[in-house]
Amino acid sequence: MHLHLHLGECVHDFGPIYAFWLFSFERYNGLLKNIETNQKGGFESTMMKRFLERTYIGSFIQSFVNHLPQFAIDFLHRISNSQDQL
Structure with a gap:
């Protein structure tokens, strides 16, 4: 919704909508x-x-992983690598 507030500014800055790429704008609409x-x-x-x-x-x-003990991190790496081999 907020992004739509800037559409007028984009038209003013870059010209008519058909003249510039709106992929990122449309991608956020999809999200x-x-x-x-x-x-x-x-x-x-x-x-x-x-x-x-x-x-x-x-x-x-990432903040959760940073507070894990090393043995837990090693375990997670092992099981994630075993998933790659399946």
Whole structure:
């Protein structure tokens, strides 16, 4: 939704929409469209929660891994490598 607020600025800065590439804009529309909502109102907050969950999941996992003892990290590497061999 926020990205749409900047569409007018893009047209002003870069000219008519057919004159520049909107792939990233359209890609975000696709990401937003695929966010599951509860269909009971609060659409914007549900979308924002899901977007933030997907955005920060990598850093959350990384911070979790950074606090694991070495034997646990070694174990995770072993089982992830065994999955590659299947």
